[in-house]
Amino acid sequence: MSGMVGEWVTLLLMAFALGMDAFSVGLGMGMYKLRLKKIFNIGITIGLFHVWMPLVGLIAGKFLSDKFGVFATFIGGLLLIVLGVQMVWSTMKKGEEKVISPVGFGLLLFALSVSLDSFSVGLTLGIYGAKTIMVILCFGIVATVQTWAGLLLGRKVQGWLGTYSEALGGAILLAFGLKLLAPFW
Template sequence: MNTFAGEIITLLLMAFALGMDAFSVGLGMGMFKLRLRQIFSIGLVVGIFHIWMPLLGMGAGRFISEKFGTFATYAGGLLLIILGIQMFIPGKKDESGSRENKMLAPVGKGLLIFALGVSLDSFSVGLTLGIYGAKTVVTILCFGIAATLLTWAGLLLGRKMQGLLGVYSEILGGSILCAFGLKLLFSL
């Protein structure tokens, strides 16, 4: 196998591993009542963040990588816990009796926080890849496409589970987000 094919396989595996964050969190966020158009948009935003964060990381270089890698993991874990906890907080009920989205629904600022939270680790990986001279365009395309597809898969699966679980879906979604955030915090 030539070195370019080996590099592509390595980058795809890394992109898949990093995209699993987006899948796991998407699974929890899919518990919100989301329309397909929102799911499509969320996947694209997460994919864009998974392009820009490693690109910024690759450009930042070696001197930041050791210090920022730990910070990124802590920040990502805390963001996921905050998103999970806010799903437990009861919102106001509208006329139909369903709860409104809470502080950080996956729209607007909440969507940006969500996308940032699941892509912070790709910044750290980008730092490392920049040190080793990985091909920038190939790297960011692999990361962006994998994150987009895995986010869509997580959101769609979460949406299906939401319909099956009814009122307990937000509790399950919040639990998934908190568990994943705790895993990030204690994996150091």
């Protein structure tokens, strides 16, 4: 019994650490003028990606090497940089349509970028034989809640910063993407 409690605590801590990127990026993305319904949908989408990506990672972890996890982190960093640059660029181009926004393909790109690290961790957990249901429940629920928290906090900050909030949100995404890519330099 104590082994199972220890495993839950470990997985919750891992889920919290992995969900911090969803929180940070949600903080930046929350600076878009988002309605509560959209915030709810974004949180659910990110949570589903944090279920799906580690599940795929767990399965692949039984067959692939750790090198693939490095690739996933690299791609996630690049995606965040693209999103961040687009947000900063769109504030400079007044009156033009945004290239990427948190709807449709933009939302999927956003969700993918913050959940790729869950894939990497899923690979590792798959190699070590972690319990699949425990992993995906922890990762999905924690990522959803942390995304909602980041988006709601970003929404509040957006009201304080006015038109510069989107540029700040883009800078947050850009900085987080650069942080992910730092080990590759």
